[in-house]
Amino acid sequence: MSSGSSIVFLLDVDNTLLDNDRFSNDLDERLVRDFGADGRDRYRSHYRALRDAHGYADYLGAVQQLRGEFEDVPNLMQLATFILDYPFAERLFPLALQSIAYLDTLGTPVILSDGDMVLQPRKVQRSGLWHATAGRVSIYLHKQRRLDAVQRNWPARHYVMVEDKPALLAAMKHQMGSALTTVFVRQGHYAREQSLQPGDPVPDIAIERIDQLQSLTLGEFLSAASAHATATEQP
Numbered sequence: 001m002s003s004g005s006s007i008v009f010l011l012d013v014d015n016t017l018l019d020n021d022r023f024s025n026d027l028d029e030r031l032v033r034d035f036g037a038d039g040r041d042r043y044r045s046h047y048r049a050l051r052d053a054h055g056y057a058d059y060l061g062a063v064q065q066l067r068g069e070f071e072d073v074p075n076l077m078q079l080a081t082f083i084l085d086y087p088f089a090e091r092l093f094p095l096a097l098q099s100i101a102y103l104d105t106l107g108t109p110v111i112l113s114d115g116d117m118v119l120q121p122r123k124v125q126r127s128g129l130w131h132a133t134a135g136r137v138s139i140y141l142h143k144q145r146r147l148d149a150v151q152r153n154w155p156a157r158h159y160v161m162v163e164d165k166p167a168l169l170a171a172m173k174h175q176m177g178s179a180l181t182t183v184f185v186r187q188g189h190y191a192r193e194q195s196l197q198p199g200d201p202v203p204d205i206a207i208e209r210i211d212q213l214q215s216l217t218l219g220e221f222l223s224a225a226s227a228h229a230t231a232t233e234q235p
Contacts, residue, residue, distance in 0.1 A: 007107035007218070008156040011133075012163040013120070014057075014113070015188025017096045017210060018127055023086060027059070030082055034075035035066075042069060055142055056114050059083050083119065088127035093187065095211035100132045102214045106221070110154050111137040112161070144171045160221050162213065164191045169203050181225040185210055 014020035031040035046065035050058040063080050070076045103109040111124055111133050120139050124130045130137055138153060140146045151159075159176065162183040163169050169182040184203035185191065187210065204224040207213065 005108040005154070005156045007158045007160065007221070008154045009103045009107055009109045010112040010150065010154075010159060010161045011100070011103075011109055012113060012161075012165075013111060013124060013127075013129065014115075015164045015190060016162060016185050017093060017100075017129060018088060018123070019091045019093055019188070021188050022091050023088070026086070027083065030079070034079065035070055035073065039066070039070060042066065056116060058116055060116065060119055084122060086123075086126075088123050092127055092129075093210045095214070097128060097132050099210050099213045100129075106218045107160075108136065108154065108156070109133050111139075112143050112150060113137075113139050114141065114143050115139055144168055144175070147172060147175050158222060158225070162210075164188045166191075166203055170200055173201050173204075178225050181205065181221050183207065183213070183221075 011017060028040055028044075031043050035043070043062050043066055047057070047059065047062040050061045050065070060080055060083060063076075063083070066076060066079075100109050109132075111129055113120055113124070115123075117139065121130075121137070124137055124139075136154070138146075138150060140149075143150070158179060158181070160181045160183060161169060161172055162185060164185050164187050166184050169184055173180055173182050182203045182205070184206045186206065186208050205216070205221075
């Protein structure tokens with residue numbers, strides 16, 4: 001439990017601080033190498049089914065689903081190890097850690113991520129993000145549904161959510177209003193897919209790269225939410 005802060009920066013992980021698309025591509029290459037294109041396609045079919053059922057990416061669960069089809073293939077036992085031991089620190093976007101350090105001079109940075117309770121915490125730890133935020137990490141199935149818990153755990157006068165999914169930012173903005181500044185980072189496939197449909201309300205701030213957080217002042221983070229609230233209240 002935090003003792004409180006004037007401003008808390010809530011930071012998404014995948015494709016916000018860390019290039020998860022690159023990890024996904026490397027995983028596909030490994031799947032093709034060890035199980036062929038058909039094996040990759042079977043894995044991705046299981047992955048999509050689990051994501052649709054649970055609402056988050058379950059990479060290890062999809063490995064389990066492959067067992068009935070590839071149990072006799074020795075490389076199957078190494079697939080989970082490849083995922084768990086992946087060098088996530090090498091997939092941080094340029095200046096991601098420096099950007100967190102900058103935010104630490106303005107307020108309290110906190111990792112707020114969706115995901116499972118095995119790979120996602122390990123990803124945060126192995127990438128260095130756990131250390132960079134001094135262990136201030138929350139991982140939920142659906143973080144936009146747990147904002148009450150987020151505010152209890154990390155009390156503040158104002159919040160900033162930094163995220164690559166504009167629809168999720170819009171959902172959080174609807175709940176928190178002018179108490180939240182939403183920052184859309186145009187990185188990763190979700191950002192590219194949704195950039196033409198930025199959500200309603202639109203993000204308060206949009207940046208092209210995570211390192212551009214360092215160009216924003218505390219006043220700009222705060223005023224962006226107020227300006228947006230004022231604009232949406234106009235008749």
